[in-house]
Amino acid sequence: MTLGEIAGRTSATLTGDAGLAISGIASAANAKAAEIAFLDGDGKTPPTLSPHLKAVFANPAMKAFVPEGVAVLETPFPRHAHSVVASALFRPRHLTGYGAEPISSLAQIHPDAVVQPGAVIGPGAAIGEGAVIGPAAVIGAGVQIGCNTTIGANASIHCALVGDHVTVLAGARIGETGFGVLVGPSGAEDAPHFGRVIIQDHVTLGANSCVDRGVFEDTIIGERTKIDNLCQIAHNVILGRGVIVAAFGGISGSVRVGDGSMLGGRVGIADHVQVGERVSLAASAGLFRDVDSGETWGGTPAKPIRQWMREVAWLQKQANPKKSG
Amino acid sequence: MTLGEIAGRTSATLTGDAGLAISGIASAANAKAAEIAFLDGDGKTPPTLSPHLKAVFANPAMKAFVPEGVAVLETPFPRHAHSVVASALFRPRHLTGYGAEPISSLAQIHPDAVVQPGAVIGPGAAIGEGAVIGPAAVIGAGVQIGCNTTIGANASIHCALVGDHVTVLAGARIGETGFGVLVGPSGAEDAPHFGRVIIQDHVTLGANSCVDRGVFEDTIIGERTKIDNLCQIAHNVILGRGVIVAAFGGISGSVRVGDGSMLGGRVGIADHVQVGERVSLAASAGLFRDVDSGETWGGTPAKPIRQWMREVAWLQKQANPKKSG
Amino acid sequence: MTLGEIAGRTSATLTGDAGLAISGIASAANAKAAEIAFLDGDGKTPPTLSPHLKAVFANPAMKAFVPEGVAVLETPFPRHAHSVVASALFRPRHLTGYGAEPISSLAQIHPDAVVQPGAVIGPGAAIGEGAVIGPAAVIGAGVQIGCNTTIGANASIHCALVGDHVTVLAGARIGETGFGVLVGPSGAEDAPHFGRVIIQDHVTLGANSCVDRGVFEDTIIGERTKIDNLCQIAHNVILGRGVIVAAFGGISGSVRVGDGSMLGGRVGIADHVQVGERVSLAASAGLFRDVDSGETWGGTPAKPIRQWMREVAWLQKQANPKKSG
Numbered sequence: 001m002t003l004g005e006i007a008g009r010t011s012a013t014l015t016g017d018a019g020l021a022i023s024g025i026a027s028a029a030n031a032k033a034a035e036i037a038f039l040d041g042d043g044k045t046p047p048t049l050s051p052h053l054k055a056v057f058a059n060p061a062m063k064a065f066v067p068e069g070v071a072v073l074e075t076p077f078p079r080h081a082h083s084v085v086a087s088a089l090f091r092p093r094h095l096t097g098y099g100a101e102p103i104s105s106l107a108q109i110h111p112d113a114v115v116q117p118g119a120v121i122g123p124g125a126a127i128g129e130g131a132v133i134g135p136a137a138v139i140g141a142g143v144q145i146g147c148n149t150t151i152g153a154n155a156s157i158h159c160a161l162v163g164d165h166v167t168v169l170a171g172a173r174i175g176e177t178g179f180g181v182l183v184g185p186s187g188a189e190d191a192p193h194f195g196r197v198i199i200q201d202h203v204t205l206g207a208n209s210c211v212d213r214g215v216f217e218d219t220i221i222g223e224r225t226k227i228d229n230l231c232q233i234a235h236n237v238i239l240g241r242g243v244i245v246a247a248f249g250g251i252s253g254s255v256r257v258g259d260g261s262m263l264g265g266r267v268g269i270a271d272h273v274q275v276g277e278r279v280s281l282a283a284s285a286g287l288f289r290d291v292d293s294g295e296t297w298g299g300t301p302a303k304p305i306r307q308w309m310r311e312v313a314w315l316q317k318q319a320n321p322k323k324s325g
Numbered sequence: 326m327t328l329g330e331i332a333g334r335t336s337a338t339l340t341g342d343a344g345l346a347i348s349g350i351a352s353a354a355n356a357k358a359a360e361i362a363f364l365d366g367d368g369k370t371p372p373t374l375s376p377h378l379k380a381v382f383a384n385p386a387m388k389a390f391v392p393e394g395v396a397v398l399e400t401p402f403p404r405h406a407h408s409v410v411a412s413a414l415f416r417p418r419h420l421t422g423y424g425a426e427p428i429s430s431l432a433q434i435h436p437d438a439v440v441q442p443g444a445v446i447g448p449g450a451a452i453g454e455g456a457v458i459g460p461a462a463v464i465g466a467g468v469q470i471g472c473n474t475t476i477g478a479n480a481s482i483h484c485a486l487v488g489d490h491v492t493v494l495a496g497a498r499i500g501e502t503g504f505g506v507l508v509g510p511s512g513a514e515d516a517p518h519f520g521r522v523i524i525q526d527h528v529t530l531g532a533n534s535c536v537d538r539g540v541f542e543d544t545i546i547g548e549r550t551k552i553d554n555l556c557q558i559a560h561n562v563i564l565g566r567g568v569i570v571a572a573f574g575g576i577s578g579s580v581r582v583g584d585g586s587m588l589g590g591r592v593g594i595a596d597h598v599q600v601g602e603r604v605s606l607a608a609s610a611g612l613f614r615d616v617d618s619g620e621t622w623g624g625t626p627a628k629p630i631r632q633w634m635r636e637v638a639w640l641q642k643q644a645n646p647k648k649s650g
Numbered sequence: 651m652t653l654g655e656i657a658g659r660t661s662a663t664l665t666g667d668a669g670l671a672i673s674g675i676a677s678a679a680n681a682k683a684a685e686i687a688f689l690d691g692d693g694k695t696p697p698t699l700s701p702h703l704k705a706v707f708a709n710p711a712m713k714a715f716v717p718e719g720v721a722v723l724e725t726p727f728p729r730h731a732h733s734v735v736a737s738a739l740f741r742p743r744h745l746t747g748y749g750a751e752p753i754s755s756l757a758q759i760h761p762d763a764v765v766q767p768g769a770v771i772g773p774g775a776a777i778g779e780g781a782v783i784g785p786a787a788v789i790g791a792g793v794q795i796g797c798n799t800t801i802g803a804n805a806s807i808h809c810a811l812v813g814d815h816v817t818v819l820a821g822a823r824i825g826e827t828g829f830g831v832l833v834g835p836s837g838a839e840d841a842p843h844f845g846r847v848i849i850q851d852h853v854t855l856g857a858n859s860c861v862d863r864g865v866f867e868d869t870i871i872g873e874r875t876k877i878d879n880l881c882q883i884a885h886n887v888i889l890g891r892g893v894i895v896a897a898f899g900g901i902s903g904s905v906r907v908g909d910g911s912m913l914g915g916r917v918g919i920a921d922h923v924q925v926g927e928r929v930s931l932a933a934s935a936g937l938f939r940d941v942d943s944g945e946t947w948g949g950t951p952a953k954p955i956r957q958w959m960r961e962v963a964w965l966q967k968q969a970n971p972k973k974s975g
Binding site: 095096098099100101102118120122136138140154155156158171173176177179181187188189190208210212230232234248250252266268270286288300301303307310311313314315318 | 551
């Protein structure tokens with residue numbers, strides 16, 4: 001697809017080489033040559049740009065940040081225009097990839113794997129030795145399930161590579177489209193997702209928990225990470241090895257959590273936050289800032305645990321003079 | 326059914342015309358003639374009453390609020406008695422409406438709709454052009470699914486009208502009975518539900534999220550409203566157009582949220598609260614009061630965001646004198 | 651299995667009678683003769699020990715707490731060694747107990763029960779008179795479902811006894827393995843679970859809620875207890891009769907809640923906490939301490955509601971001097 005064709009499809013105004021060929025989509029920070037990116041914002045914060053960037057959608061406010069020599073497609077809806085190109089170049093085979101049979105004849109299922117009644121397995125899926133696919137579970141087209149991995153009843157997995165000795169409990173959702181709202185000419189639209197979910201070996205994912213697929217890159221759950229029931233792991237999150245996430249844990253988009261960190265029940269982490277290794281977050285913490293390795297934080301908004309406890313105790317003492325006097 | 330028959334079935338004491346015919350049930354605020362309502366409470370707060378109210382169950386404490394000319398059925402368990410009448414008049418066909426075949430021959434499925442393996446579709450359901458029903462998804466009797474709407478794997482929909490271009494992700498639950506506990510002679514009972522769920526066009530509902538059916542009226546999700554994973558939308562809620570609800574959002578019964586409002590992750594709203602248009606609620610907020618259009622609130626209990634941030638900063642400064650001195 | 655064989659399999663160092671026969675596993679507090687237990691910890695807190703204890707795994711720090719006459723198997727990974735013995739003695743038939751047919755011919759289904767299309771029922775399951783098993787629901791091997799009980803669409807039940815007149819809404823997960831991480835020679839592992847879930851009569855469990863099976867003992871939900879959508883009830887929890895748990899309620903492992911207590915939306919209770927009867931916990935409360943019968947608590951960390959409200963009001967007044975002056 002040329003930039004000229006892209007400008008036509010998206011009603012964007014092109015400044016640059018109309019003949020430049022585009023074969024992929026990416027974020028502005030990671031774009032390679034032949035990949036188109038987008039810049040959306042209020043023009044106050046300079047974006048991170050890949051040195052290989054050759055073409056970018058931008059709204060009027062962000063246009064000034066585009067370096068010389070990079071083609072610009074100006075539009076009031078850069079993210080929407082980007083998704084139009086993405087959908088033209090790629091066809092996500094999430095739910096439309098199934099055939100007529102519950103267990104596709106185009107799936108590769110190891111003879112020592114067990115597929116329970118009611119399970120659905122799409123074409124191109126591969127199920128490893130000793131794996132168990134639970135009753136009424138759904139394994140999407142092209143999904144890889146490793147050896148000795150167990151998928152619980154009514155769980156569903158799409159757009160994912162799942163390692164060995166993984167346990168996915170009943171009702172868990174892996175690989176659904178993440179939550180991204182973009183503004184198009186008609187109002188709010190869902191941002192299309194093209195990434196996968198990578199679940200490394202020995203991971204456990206609790207009942208009714210969700211791990212969304214990445215937008216352009218992948219969502220990754222590191223080896224021996226253990227996630228409780230009813231947790232939400234958003235798009236592009238990277239959890240390290242041996243991370244513990246207790247029930248109702250909510251990890252927003254693009255968060256990174258280092259090896260061996262422990263999240264108590266109902267901990268929330270805001271998007272793009274970076275958490276180091278061996279960090280502890282107390283139950284109910286709401287974290288909005290980066291935390292260095294080895295620290296323990298609590299409270300909402302979260303802060304170092306001693307500081308939080310000091311504030312809790314001080315407030316209690318001040319507000320209840322008789323009891324604590 | 327006459328009031329006399331109703332009094333007999335519910336062991337209530339009737340004051341009024343025993344021959345009055347009742348053909349429906351409603352809340353006291355919305356009852357039309359021929360609909361019976363109930364009044365339950367401690368007698369301290371006057372109820373809102375429909376001008377068309379003709380007959381009502383009431384406990385001794387609430388009896389005094391019944392206007393002259395309205396028949397009263399006195400009972401210690403008015404809500405329970407009301408549900409007994411409701412169940413006699415209406416037969417909710419939630420789970421018992423299926424036939425023997427997975428895809429009912431009494432369902433209307435457009436030839437250009439796709440029904441994936443393992444899906445179950447009840448009698449009287451209608452599936453529009455271009456719709457995709459995912460593997461092992463369940464579409465209940467009489468449910469309407471619009472054009473180009475996608476229902477994810479293992480999702481279930483009952484008692485609902487779903488518009489066009491709607492996306493329901495895997496494991497979402499639409500139209501289950503809401504959470505209402507009433508006290509009957511034997512203890513706690515579930516309040517029966519007779520309303521539906523209305524999902525307007527271009528709505529997205531995240532994985533494993535729930536939208537309960539209304540008690541008497543309907544639960545309504547407005548056009549282009551986008552709801553993330555693991556959210557709970559309770560009975561009788563009305564969300565406007567273009568509302569954004571991030572993960573773990575919890576919206577209690579009968580709440581109204583105006584057009585374009587945005588709820589951060591893990592926001593909770595207490596029942597009957599009214600939220601205006603273009604309101605922002607910060608992540609983790611717990612809202613117990615009405616909020617006017619255009620405001621931004623945060624904290625638990627939630628308050629205007631500047632006030633909340635001032636309190637957080639002030640407490641931190643006071644309790645940690647050295648660091649901030 | 652003798653202690654000598656057990657020492658060999660687990661690479662533990664035995665001090666005691668190598669010929670002693672072991673036929674079961676238990677916690678140290680509840681072990682009967684012929685059951686092996688484990689002691690794991692830093693050696694600072696003395697463990698509770700059953701008077702019938704005859705053999706126990708212990709790490710070097712805990713060894714000193716083992717009474718004379720009790721055989722000790724010393725290992726750096728006592729809980730892991732214990733799980734190795736457990737898995738050798740018992741074969742949990744969670745997901746591998748299904749046959750080839752969706753409705754097992756070895757299940758006992760009352761002729762007046764209704765099984766909807768797509769449901770899967772394992773061998774040895776029993777479904778009572780008037781029960782309804784919803785579409786694509788999964789009933790595991792050996793599960794008992796009482797009379798007039800309704801199981802919603804896509805729900806799954808394993809390792810459980812479910813009473814009469816119980817309502818399980820769509821997507822609920824009963825009897826999944828609880829969240830317990832133990833440290834083995836290769837890193838984090840899931841603790842095996844051998845207990846069941848007992849759901850007493852007239853209980854309601856909301857859509858997409860989870861009740862985990864017990865580790866050694868059972869998880870128990872008392873009569874007429876009502877649980878809303880998206881709640882998490884962890885392993886070994888015991889809820890009394892008529893307990894109310896609103897949406898997003900999170901009850902951690904081994905918590906006990908007395909009869910008639912009410913938990914508002916998004917209440918969390920930390921593990922092992924004991925809550926009395928008729929206790930009220932305000933919405934959003936995070937409870938880390940025991941609460942006596944009849945009290946009302948709120949806030950995070952939760953405290954008596956008057957104290958919490960006093961602190962909220964005092965902080966607001968101090969930090970916003972003009973408005974409240």
